[in-house]
Amino acid sequence: MSHALPDELLKRFDISGPRYTSYPTADRFVEAFTDQDYIQALEQRRAGSMALPLSLYVHIPFCESVCYYCACNKVITKHHERAAEYLRYLSREVELQVAHFGQNHRVSQLHLGGGTPTFLSDEELGDLMDMIRRHFSLVPGGEYSIEVDPRTVTEQRLQTLAHLGFNRLSFGVQDFDPAVQKAVHRVQPAEQVFALVAAARKIGFESINVDLIYGLPLQTPESFARTLTQVNELRPDRIALYAYAHLPGRFKPQRRIVSAELPSGNDKLAMLSASLDAFIDAGYVYIGMDHFALPSDALAVAKRQGRLHRNFQGYSTQADCDLIALGVSAIGRIGATYSQNAKTLDEYYDALNQGRLPVVRGLALTRDDLLRRAVIMAIMCQGELQYESFELAHLIRFKPYFARELEILEDLAEQGLLSMNETGLKVTASGWFLVRAIAMVFDKHLQQDRDRARFSKII
Known part of the structure; x- marks a missing residue:
């Protein structure tokens, strides 16, 4: 080897x-870029590039419990009624957006991220997709994906997701080792993930992704090697392998991680090296950075054909296109501009209550x-x-x-x-x-x- x-x-x-x-990069965004600058970009798009398809990102911030490694913008709550209020505001944001650039634009890529999008009930997910279809035209053959917490779905829920139009799933696994899962407050038995992936294949999802993280507390090269073996047995279409960045000063949940339990730098490098070898030996194509795909997956095909693209959702097979971002903290791109929504629900709701888009910072590119x-x-x-x-x-x-x-x-x-x-x-x-x-x-x-x-x- x-x-x-x-x-x-x-x-x-x-x-x-x-x-x-x-x-x-997003750390270069400035508050001098306001909702008015964003509106100007929308109206310029309306005048010049309406025929080009869009990418949509919808941020669902809610999670029932906190994963200690998490650096995402999220709201931890068991009160599912909060989702209904959030969806009302999402609908209001969409209405404000399309007022400036028009209805029924073609969409070739949709991604629901978070947080935990499957925090929403089946009915709420249905309402959300109905709202999107009222304002946008989802084109046949597009990429329509959703991030899934294995602890929040059943085979029946996966069938509902397929019925709603999703054709790609991303399962958050991180590590199969029970001790590591307990240390990061995300316990999900391997058997549960294997059963869900099997069900997703039977239902007919076009691509299944699994997220992994190396560098978590209690991980060792030996324990992570066992996870790698299990992932290769699972054989998802795509694998995203991330290095854990311990930044407790920036991300409050990480303060619950015991620093002494984190693997050494040498052990992290050993895990990375073993991962590269394991996935390539198993037949995966290295797409770039920390992404792998089976040779038959659309991402690997796009790389071979020189059609690979990249946006805020990562690598994509879709042509370079504008990205409409919806929801709290969501980041979008229109033409030569980037924009980001308010990072807290209070700020996000307050802007929409005032009848204005919740953009709080961004950048006009030189x-x-x-x-x-x-x-x-x-x-x-x-x-x-x-x-x-x-x-x-x-x-x-x-x-x-x-x-x-x-x-x-x-x-x-x-x-x-x-x-x-x-x-x-x-x-x-x-x-x-x-x-x-x-x-x-x-x-x-x-x-x-x-x-x-x-x-x-x-x-």
């Missing part, structure tokens, strides 16, 4: 960096931002750059413009992460595992700010 990456490279690049679901976004996304998705295409699209001379960046990349080329010539560069097989490190070279904001601790580890 050959290692996907040599240990010395794993150790060298055990650094923090952005995930590049956007560029510039010409340089747009160029660097195109470069970074080409690296993250296609793994190569042809300088001439950027020169023609952005009216620049690539090598003089990025002289400093290309000089830095020469060192990465010597490490075997990419190849360079006069006309472009290409990420190597080893470089794909460290693609964030390559993309980071073109991040002007990051190069000016060395405080990277707020980001997750790049591998």
